[in-house]
Amino acid sequence: MTGSPVAPRRAPASRVGPRIFGMPAGRFKLLLFAVFLLPLARWVWLGLADGLTANPVEFLTRSSGTWTLVALLATLSISPLRQLLGQPALLQVRRMCGLFTFFYACLHFMSYVWWDQWFDAAEIAQDIARRPFIAVGFAGFVGLVALAATSTRGWMRRLGRWWQRVHRLVYAIGVAVLLHYWWQKAGKNDFSAVFIYTLVFAGLMGWRLVQWRRRQQGGLSAKHAPRPPHDNHRGAP
Amino acid sequence: MLIRRPSDVRPSEITPEQVYRDRRRWILQAGLAASAMGLSGWTDRRAFAQTTGVKLPAARNGAYVVMDKPTSQKDVTTYNNFYEFGTDKGDPSSRSGRFRTSPWSVSVEGEVLKPQTLSIDDLRKLAPLEERIYRLRCVEGWSMVIPWIGYSLSALIRRVEPTGNAKFVEFVSAMQPDTMPGLRVPVIDWPYVEGLRMDEAMHPLTLLAFGVYGETLPNQNGAPVRVVVPWKYGFKSGKSLVKIRFVEKQPMTSWVRAAPHEYGFYANVNPEVPHPRWSQATERRIGEDGLFSPKRKTLKFNGYGEQVASLYSGMDLARYY
Numbered sequence: 001m002t003g004s005p006v007a008p009r010r011a012p013a014s015r016v017g018p019r020i021f022g023m024p025a026g027r028f029k030l031l032l033f034a035v036f037l038l039p040l041a042r043w044v045w046l047g048l049a050d051g052l053t054a055n056p057v058e059f060l061t062r063s064s065g066t067w068t069l070v071a072l073l074a075t076l077s078i079s080p081l082r083q084l085l086g087q088p089a090l091l092q093v094r095r096m097c098g099l100f101t102f103f104y105a106c107l108h109f110m111s112y113v114w115w116d117q118w119f120d121a122a123e124i125a126q127d128i129a130r131r132p133f134i135a136v137g138f139a140g141f142v143g144l145v146a147l148a149a150t151s152t153r154g155w156m157r158r159l160g161r162w163w164q165r166v167h168r169l170v171y172a173i174g175v176a177v178l179l180h181y182w183w184q185k186a187g188k189n190d191f192s193a194v195f196i197y198t199l200v201f202a203g204l205m206g207w208r209l210v211q212w213r214r215r216q217q218g219g220l221s222a223k224h225a226p227r228p229p230h231d232n233h234r235g236a237p
Numbered sequence: 238m239l240i241r242r243p244s245d246v247r248p249s250e251i252t253p254e255q256v257y258r259d260r261r262r263w264i265l266q267a268g269l270a271a272s273a274m275g276l277s278g279w280t281d282r283r284a285f286a287q288t289t290g291v292k293l294p295a296a297r298n299g300a301y302v303v304m305d306k307p308t309s310q311k312d313v314t315t316y317n318n319f320y321e322f323g324t325d326k327g328d329p330s331s332r333s334g335r336f337r338t339s340p341w342s343v344s345v346e347g348e349v350l351k352p353q354t355l356s357i358d359d360l361r362k363l364a365p366l367e368e369r370i371y372r373l374r375c376v377e378g379w380s381m382v383i384p385w386i387g388y389s390l391s392a393l394i395r396r397v398e399p400t401g402n403a404k405f406v407e408f409v410s411a412m413q414p415d416t417m418p419g420l421r422v423p424v425i426d427w428p429y430v431e432g433l434r435m436d437e438a439m440h441p442l443t444l445l446a447f448g449v450y451g452e453t454l455p456n457q458n459g460a461p462v463r464v465v466v467p468w469k470y471g472f473k474s475g476k477s478l479v480k481i482r483f484v485e486k487q488p489m490t491s492w493v494r495a496a497p498h499e500y501g502f503y504a505n506v507n508p509e510v511p512h513p514r515w516s517q518a519t520e521r522r523i524g525e526d527g528l529f530s531p532k533r534k535t536l537k538f539n540g541y542g543e544q545v546a547s548l549y550s551g552m553d554l555a556r557y558y
Contacts, residue, residue, distance in 0.1 A: 053326060054316035054523050055379055118531035123516075133514045183514065186496075190324050190424055 018089035025089045032093050036100040039067040040107075057115040064108035065184075069177055069197055071101035076174065076204045083211075095151055098170070102148040109141050133183035140176035143169050174201050287314040287330070289455050293366065293448035295386040301369035301442070303540070305522075308381035310450045312523050317457045318375065319476060320424050321410070321417040328419065329457030335416040336456040336477075343462060345393065347483035348403035357461045361447050364392035368451075369444060374506045374539045376470035378532075380520045385465050386448030391439045393481070399435070403483035406438040407431070408464055408475035425495045431475040432488035432502070433466065436548055442467055442541060468541040470504045501558040505549070506539035510558045 020028040043060060046052050053059045075097035082090045117124050127134050147167055149155070156163045178201060182194050287310060319329035322336075341357040355363070366386050374380045394406070410429035414420050420427050437443060444465040447454060454460040459476025466473050472492055482488075492500035499513055508518045519532040526532050538545050549557075 054312040055326070055521065055527075057521060057527050058379070115528060116532075127516065130511075131514055186514075190422070192422075 018092070020087055020089045020092070021085075025092050029093050029096060033096065036071065036096075039063070039104070057111065061108065061111040061116065064104055064111055065181070068101060068104040068108050069181065071097060071104055072170075072174060072177060073197065073200050073204065075101055076170065076201070080204060080207045098151060099148060102144045105141055105144050133180060136176050136183070137180035140173045140180060143173040143176065147173070171205065174205075287311055287455065288450075289453045289460070291453040292451060293386050293453050295366035295368045295448065295451075298367040298369055301367070301371070303370050303372055303382060305370075305372060305382040306525070307370060307384055308522075308524050313381060313383055313449065314455050314457060316523060318377075318471065319419075319457055319459070320422075321412070321419045321427070321429065321477075322457065323419045324422070324424060330455070332418055333416075333456035336413060336460070337416060338456065338461040338477075341461050341479075343478055343481060345397050345481045345483075347407075348400045348485060349483050350398035350400060351396070353397065360393070360445075360462060363396065364388035366447065371444070371465060371467040372539050372541075373465075373467065373471055374520060374535065376472055376500065376504065376512065376517075378515060378517070378520055379523055380535075380539075381523050384450055385444055385446045386451070387444045387446035387465070389441045390443045390445045390464060391441060393445060394439060397483075399483050402485045404435055405484050405487055406433050406435065407480075407482040407484055407488040408433075408478050409480035409482065410475050411477040411479045425491045428479075429475060429491050430488060431464075431473055432484075432490050433464075433473070434487075434548075435483075437466070437545075440545060440548065442544055468506060468538040468545045470506060472500070473504050503549075503554070503557045505554060505558075506535060507537055507554055507558070508535040509537070510555050 018025045023031075043052070043063065047056075075094060078090050078094040078097060082088050113119060113124065117127070128138050129135070147169060150159065150163070150166060159166060178194065178198050181197065182191065185191055185194050315330045316326045317329040318326065319333070322329040322332045339357070342354050343357070343360055344352075344354045346352045365388065367388060368384055368386050370382060370384045372380060373383050408431045410431075411417075412420060412428040433443065444467075446459070446463050446465045447461065449455070449458055454463065456477075459474075459478075462478050463476040464474050464478065487502060490502060492504075493502055506517075511517050517535055520535045521527065521532045536542070
C-alpha cells in the first residue's frame with residue numbers, strides 16, 4: 001500500500017498485453033477464476049451454517065449439476081461475446097471456463113458415485129445401462145473428460161486441425177446435459193428452469209449457425225472477402 | 238358520486254384517551270414483535286413455521302410405534318412435498334403462512350348411507366386421538382420417522398355406513414388459490430386427488446391425522462386434517478382434506494393422471510419395483526443417512542408387510558405398482 005500504484009501500472013499494461021473490458025487480460029482472468037469459485041464457497045458457507053437443507057446430498061448433487069450447466073453455457077458464450085462485444089481477448093479465458101465446467105461436473109459425478117451409490121460399481125453400471133436419464137448424463141461426463149484431457153497446449157499441437165473438430169463435441173455434450181436435466185424434471189412437469197437454460201443454449205447455437213451460414217455464403221460469393229477471425233488458430237493460452 | 242368532505246370532528250376528540258393509548262401501545266408492540274420476527278428470520282427463516290403452538294393431547298398407541306429414531310421436528314416441518322405451495326422442499330413451510338384452516342369442514346359423500354359434512358372440531362372428536370410413530374417413505378427415495386396424532390380412518394368410515402357399491406375411497410385436497418401460490422403452476426390437475434381401495438382405507442394402519450409432534454398439524458404438513466398410509470409412498474397420503482368420497486370405480490388420482498408410467502394407483506413401497514428414473518431398493522433417512530453413511534435398504538411395504546401383505550395376495554405388484 002505504498003507509493004502511487006495506479007499510474008505506473010496502467011501505462012505499461014495498456015502498451016503490452018491484450019485487454020478485456022479495459023482490464024489487463026491476466027487480471028480479468030483472475031477475477032473470473034474467483035467468480036467461478038463462488039458456488040464452491042457458497043456450499044462451504046452453507047455447510048458451516050447448517051444451510052444445506054434437510055437433505056444435503058440431494059442439495060449438493062442438484063446444485064453441482066446446475067453449476068456445471070451454467071459453466072458450460074458460459075464457455076459456449078465466449079465466442080459470441082468476443083464478436084458481439086468486440087473483445088477478442090476473451091478467447092484467453094475460454095479454456096478456463098471449460099475446465100471449470102469439468103470441475104463442477106466432477107463434483108456432480110462424485111456426489112452420485114459417492115453419496116448416491118456409495119461406490120457400488122455393479123449398481124452404478126446397472127443404473128447407467130437401465131436408465132436413459134443416468135446414461136445421457138454419464139455420456140456427457142465422459143465427453144467432458146475427453147475434452148479436459150485434450151485441453152492442453154501439447155494436445156492442441158498433436159491434434160492440429162483435428163483439435164477443433166474434436167472439441168466441437170462440446171455441442172453434443174450441451175445437448176446431453178440438457179436432456180439429462182429435462183429427464184430429471186420430467187414426471188413433475190416442472191420444466192421452467194430447464195426451459196430457460198435450453199433457450200440460452202439454443203441462442204448460443206443459433207448464433208453459431210448464423211455465423212456458419214454467413215461464412216458459407218461469403219465463401220461462395222466473394223472469395224477475397226476477409227474471413228471472420230477464426231478461434232483456434234490464434235492460439236488459446 | 239360520492240363527495241368526501243373532511244369531517245370537522247377530529248378522531249382524537251371522539252376516541253377515549255385510554256383506547257388510543259392502548260392502541261398506540263399495541264401498535265408499538267406489534268411493530269417490535271414484527272421486527273424481532275424479521276431479525277430471527279434473518280438467522281433462521283424457517284424457525285417459526287415449525288410449530289403451531291396448539292397442543293393436541295393424545296395417548297401413545299404402543300401397537301403402532303416403530304423403534305426407529307424419530308426424525309427431528311425441524312426436518313419434518315421444513316422438508317416437505319406439498320406442491321400447492323410450490324415444488325421446492327422449503328416452499329410448503331415458507332409459503333403456507335396465509336393458508337386458512339379455520340373455519341374448516343370435510344364433506345363425506347358418495348356411496349354411503351349417511352353422507353355428512355363435519356366441522357373440523359366434530360371430526361377431531363369422532364374417535365379418541367392416538368399418537369403413532371410411523372415410517373414415511375417418499376417415492377423420491379428419502380424417508381422419515383414421524384409421530385402423528387389421529388385415529389384409524391376406519392372409525393369415520395364405519396360412521397357414514399358405506400353401501401355395497403363403495404369399492405374405493407377418494408380424497409380431495411383443498412384448493413385456495415389466494416393462499417396457495419403453487420396452484421398457478423399446472424404441475425398436476427388441481428385439486429390434488431388421491432385414493433385407496435376400500436380394504437386399504439379400512440385397514441387399522443390407515444390414519445386420519447390431525448397432529449404431529451404433540452401439536453396440531455402445521456399448514457405444510459397438511460393442516461388441519463390428512464391421511465397417512467405408512468406402507469405406501471408418501472404421495473398417496475392426501476393433505477388438507479376437504480372431501481372424502483366413496484366410489485365404485487377406481488379414482489383417477491393426480492399422479493397417475495400426470496405421469497402414469499412413473500406412478501401407479503397402488504404405490505406400495507416396494508424395493509423390487511424401480512421407478513423409471515431411479516432404483517427404489519434403497520432410501521436416505523433424513524437427518525441420519527447422508528454425507529458420511531450409505532443409504533439404507535428399503536423394506537417391502539415400508540416394513541409393514543406383516544400387517545398389510547395379505548391385502549395384495551395373488552396380485553402382481555410389478556404390474557400394479
